[in-house]
Amino acid sequence: MEISILTLAMLLALPVIVVLAFVFVPTGDIWHHLASTVLKDYVVNSLWLMLGVAIGTLLLGVSAAWLTSMCQFPGRGVFEWALLLPLAMPAYIIAYTYTGMLDFAGPVQSTLRDWFGWGFGDYWFPEIRSLNGAVLMLTLVLYPYVYLLSRAAFLSQSICVLDVSRTLGNGPWRTFWLVAVPLARPAIIAGLSLALMEALADYGTVQFFGVPTFTTGIFRTWFGMGSSAAAAQLAAGLMIFVFALIFIERYSRRQARYHHTSRRHQDLRRYQLTGLSAFLAFLLCFLILFFGFLLPAGQLLSWTISVADYVIDAQFLSLVMNSLKLAAIAACLALVLALFLAYGYRLFPSRPIRFAVRLAGMGYAIPGAVIAVGVMIPFAWIDNTVDSWARQSFDVSTGLILSGTLVAVTFAYLTRFLAVSLQTVESGLGKITPSMDEAGRSLGFKPVQLLSRVHVPMLRGSLLTALLLVFVDVLKELPATLILRPFNFNTLAVRAFELASDERLAEAAPAALAIVLAGIIPVIIISKTITRSRQIAAEHRDIA
Amino acid sequence: MLKTALIAGVVGLSSLLNPLMANANEVNLYSARIEALIKPILDEFTAETGIRVNLVTGGADELLQRLQSEGRNTPADILLTTDAGRLHRAKEVGLLQAFASETLERNIPENYRDPEGYWVGLSMRARPIMYVRDRVDPSTLSSYEDLADPRWKGKICTRSSSNVYNQSLVAAMMAANGEAATEQWARALVNNFARPPRGGDRDQIKAAAAGQCDLVIANTYYLAGMLTDNDPAERQAAEVIDVFWPNQQDRGTHVNVSGAGLTAAARNRDAAIALIEFLSGDRAQQWYAEANGEYPVRDDIEIGEILSQWGDFKADPLDMSILGDNNAQALRLMDRAGWR
Numbered sequence: 001m002e003i004s005i006l007t008l009a010m011l012l013a014l015p016v017i018v019v020l021a022f023v024f025v026p027t028g029d030i031w032h033h034l035a036s037t038v039l040k041d042y043v044v045n046s047l048w049l050m051l052g053v054a055i056g057t058l059l060l061g062v063s064a065a066w067l068t069s070m071c072q073f074p075g076r077g078v079f080e081w082a083l084l085l086p087l088a089m090p091a092y093i094i095a096y097t098y099t100g101m102l103d104f105a106g107p108v109q110s111t112l113r114d115w116f117g118w119g120f121g122d123y124w125f126p127e128i129r130s131l132n133g134a135v136l137m138l139t140l141v142l143y144p145y146v147y148l149l150s151r152a153a154f155l156s157q158s159i160c161v162l163d164v165s166r167t168l169g170n171g172p173w174r175t176f177w178l179v180a181v182p183l184a185r186p187a188i189i190a191g192l193s194l195a196l197m198e199a200l201a202d203y204g205t206v207q208f209f210g211v212p213t214f215t216t217g218i219f220r221t222w223f224g225m226g227s228s229a230a231a232a233q234l235a236a237g238l239m240i241f242v243f244a245l246i247f248i249e250r251y252s253r254r255q256a257r258y259h260h261t262s263r264r265h266q267d268l269r270r271y272q273l274t275g276l277s278a279f280l281a282f283l284l285c286f287l288i289l290f291f292g293f294l295l296p297a298g299q300l301l302s303w304t305i306s307v308a309d310y311v312i313d314a315q316f317l318s319l320v321m322n323s324l325k326l327a328a329i330a331a332c333l334a335l336v337l338a339l340f341l342a343y344g345y346r347l348f349p350s351r352p353i354r355f356a357v358r359l360a361g362m363g364y365a366i367p368g369a370v371i372a373v374g375v376m377i378p379f380a381w382i383d384n385t386v387d388s389w390a391r392q393s394f395d396v397s398t399g400l401i402l403s404g405t406l407v408a409v410t411f412a413y414l415t416r417f418l419a420v421s422l423q424t425v426e427s428g429l430g431k432i433t434p435s436m437d438e439a440g441r442s443l444g445f446k447p448v449q450l451l452s453r454v455h456v457p458m459l460r461g462s463l464l465t466a467l468l469l470v471f472v473d474v475l476k477e478l479p480a481t482l483i484l485r486p487f488n489f490n491t492l493a494v495r496a497f498e499l500a501s502d503e504r505l506a507e508a509a510p511a512a513l514a515i516v517l518a519g520i521i522p523v524i525i526i527s528k529t530i531t532r533s534r535q536i537a538a539e540h541r542d543i544a
Numbered sequence: 545m546l547k548t549a550l551i552a553g554v555v556g557l558s559s560l561l562n563p564l565m566a567n568a569n570e571v572n573l574y575s576a577r578i579e580a581l582i583k584p585i586l587d588e589f590t591a592e593t594g595i596r597v598n599l600v601t602g603g604a605d606e607l608l609q610r611l612q613s614e615g616r617n618t619p620a621d622i623l624l625t626t627d628a629g630r631l632h633r634a635k636e637v638g639l640l641q642a643f644a645s646e647t648l649e650r651n652i653p654e655n656y657r658d659p660e661g662y663w664v665g666l667s668m669r670a671r672p673i674m675y676v677r678d679r680v681d682p683s684t685l686s687s688y689e690d691l692a693d694p695r696w697k698g699k700i701c702t703r704s705s706s707n708v709y710n711q712s713l714v715a716a717m718m719a720a721n722g723e724a725a726t727e728q729w730a731r732a733l734v735n736n737f738a739r740p741p742r743g744g745d746r747d748q749i750k751a752a753a754a755g756q757c758d759l760v761i762a763n764t765y766y767l768a769g770m771l772t773d774n775d776p777a778e779r780q781a782a783e784v785i786d787v788f789w790p791n792q793q794d795r796g797t798h799v800n801v802s803g804a805g806l807t808a809a810a811r812n813r814d815a816a817i818a819l820i821e822f823l824s825g826d827r828a829q830q831w832y833a834e835a836n837g838e839y840p841v842r843d844d845i846e847i848g849e850i851l852s853q854w855g856d857f858k859a860d861p862l863d864m865s866i867l868g869d870n871n872a873q874a875l876r877l878m879d880r881a882g883w884r
Contacts, residue, residue: 033876034879037876037879037880099747103747103750104750104751104754104755104756105750105751105753105754107777109754110754119755120754120755129743207706208742208744209742210703210704210740210741210742210884212884219706220705220875222605223603223708224706224708224711224871224872224875225871225872225876226605226633306774306775369603372606373606373609373613376609376613377613380613380614380615381613383617384615384617387617399617399619400614400617400619403613403614403617404619482601482606483602483603483606483610487598487599488598488599488600490579498580498601501744502578502580502581503744503747504580504769506774507580
């Protein structure tokens with residue numbers, strides 16, 4: 001059992017290991033050149049980007065989660081699920097739509113110039129294509145990770161703890177800061193680290209905005225200087241940095257435990273907001289939703305209408321089917337693997353297993369195209385080795401068995417998105433007190449029985465969330481699909497990106513909108529499940 | 545017995561995973577041209593010859609990496625890129641093979657073909673200076689070199705140095721003027737930028753139309769695409785812009801080619817060469833101009849109204865493989881010059 005967990009984790013970490021292995025490939029004087037010219041910009045911009053996205057996603061995510069789970073105000077029922085919608089929006093797509101609207105030549109500034117008779121240089125307008133713009137774009141599409149996980153944590157917090165806080169004379173604010181947030185820390189951090197890993201790996205947005213970051217540096221070095229080794233070394237540096245951050249965070253928690261101490265659970269009474277505070281709560285949620293989803297989706301819709309008659313054809317349907325099929329397969333596999341790894345680590349919390357599981361979850365911080373190379377190299381090596389062996393032994397060429405198939409594409413998804421399902425499942429498992437395991441064991445359950453009869457039913461909400469998050473992520477995924485896919489196979493993301501990269505934004509819109517639409521349904525299901533999980537918990541209490 | 549079962553099993557599995565096996569009536573293509581800009585003409589080829597074309601599109605560098613790791617078992621017969629530099633790089637690392645074709649030798653001018661016959665250029669992409677008609681007198685324009693003059697301070701828009709077309713332009717300048725002079729030029733050019741580079745070529749054109757800059761360095765097919773766009777805002781922006789062909793008194797305007805090479809491991813050699821020949825034929829050459837506003841590599845082809853209105857020009861006859869040779873140095877030079 002221990003060995004199989006270790007093997008599986010290492011297998012999934014294979015592309016990450018391949019990327020790390022490039023550290024030992026000599027790359028001449030490229031590093032000297034980078035260090036003396038652009039490396040400082042890459043590092044500084046990436047750090048600012050990370051800091052900005054961290055602040056932005058925490059502010060939006062945690063406050064929206066607290067409001068929708070602990071307070072009652074008009075529209076709360078809708079915001080509860082609608083605030084997840086930006087999750088379905090690929091970051092580069094939102095960047096394209098905002099640029100179309102806000103840049104110098106766009107309708108907003110043109111209208112202002114017409115109204116006031118301004119020319120270029122007569123007025124100040126925030127530049128969307130800048131580092132701050134990139135922070136804003138990424139915050140708008142990534143805050144839902146923080147929102148999702150912290151909301152689930154707030155909802156599952158036992159009323160007892162919060163009641164204790166109230167009886168000690170703490171008002172809502174103090175309860176929030178002193179009890180709810182610290183208790184939800186693992187969940188908030190899990191959401192935040194997903195958001196930050198994705199922000200660091202983002203290429204489309206920063207490249208389009210002309211912000212030189214580590215990721216754009218990776219691709220410049222790879223493409224422009226033809227040095228895939230130096231590019232992989234940059235990627236490895238990025239990964240080690242993220243690894244260090246996660247380590248520091250986990251170390252700072254050390255012995256603290258966050259599972260519930262009491263099985264007593266009571267329906268939370270939401271704070272009833274009225275008057276100004278209700279209005280402000282509504283306004284905050286509405287603005288987040290408006291800028292993160294309604295506005296860009298509206299722009300996509302209007303572009304789609306303008307080109308629908310010649311862009312949406314029979315082929316379009318096959319794109320939709322391909323995207324859904326891949327997303328469904330990858331999401332199911334990622335769930336099973338994440339459950340296996342997370343549970344394995346719970347059973348055998350040894351150092352090698354912990355390290356292997358962490359390593360397998362690192363793919364999320366690496367740009368998709370680099371992960372794709374990490375998949376391509378070992379797969380092609382296996383294929384070519386089998387082929388050589390078959391040629392020698394039987395005089396038969398087996399050709400490429402795995403490379404250029406959907407198997408390779410799916411494997412790349414698993415490597416890249418395992419972090420998402422792993423974080424979600426782990427944060428769910430962490431809330432189940434070990435005494436449940438002990439109780440199950442004492443009833444004579446074997447580990448697998450324990451998992452299927454005790455943990456899985458209790459984890460249903462987390463598992464569904466993990467499933468659907470990966471589903472939505474795969475729908476949006478581009479670089480690995482693009483480079484690993486078989487002949488004559490396209491997805492919505494490929495179509496949207498190809499046209500957008502050729503600067504045909506309107507023609508790219510239908511595919512982008514379809515990604516968003518296909519992502520909405522899972523997003524709504526996630527939200528309903530989380531809400532229901534609390535109701536079920538409450539019902540169990542009644543029965544008991 | 546066991547052996548047979550094993551072979552059957554492995555071959556069976558491989559056919560399940562990879563239904564594409566060498567087949568006389570097929571050709572497999574790795575293309576850096578996006579699907580919308582290649583599929584229609586491939587369909588015409590299939591209709592005419594009965595040869596099926598299987599297509600994977602992607603970034604040129606990623607496709608190169610894929611070819612490299614797949615090695616001798618790669619299914620790809622042809623590599624199609626949107627610049628000569630990458631074809632040259634593919635040749636250098638041994639991913640292409642030389643091939644001879646009378647049709648191609650007849651159709652394609654010598655400087656748009658690899659001297660050793662590893663690849664051919666199929667369409668031409670010119671990167672001239674564009675100017676806002678109302679604000680710039682074209683008689684004040686002359687060459688790329690002149691864009692470094694301080695009188696253009698704050699007037700020039702172009703995209704990031706991450707873009708291969710700017711890298712190729714600098715690579716060509718290095719061939720013409722040497723590295724030191726080009727670096728000086730790049731520094732002065734960066735000083736004249738109206739804003740830090742961002743966005744694509746269309747964005748530069750739109751910024752000029754809106755008043756942020758007067759001059760743009762961009763590929764002509766983006767302007768052509770804007771002129772025929774459905775969106776009236778794109779058309780309006782493009783309509784105030786004109787094309788100026790720089791360096792007509794000396795080496796000519798910088799051009800690059802989108803082209804094709806035969807992979808070293810090609811299994812459908814004849815079909816692949818037939819396809820490349822087809823892409824150099826009258827119909828395909830005309831289609832490049834019609835569908836995407838690119839210039840044919842042949843001068844006996846009708847180029848349509850939009851391209852004709854910008855007139856004839858002298859293109860830099862530089863050997864395209866030099867663009868590939870100089871590329872990495874060009875990028876380093878741009879890093880040093882602060883061209884983001």
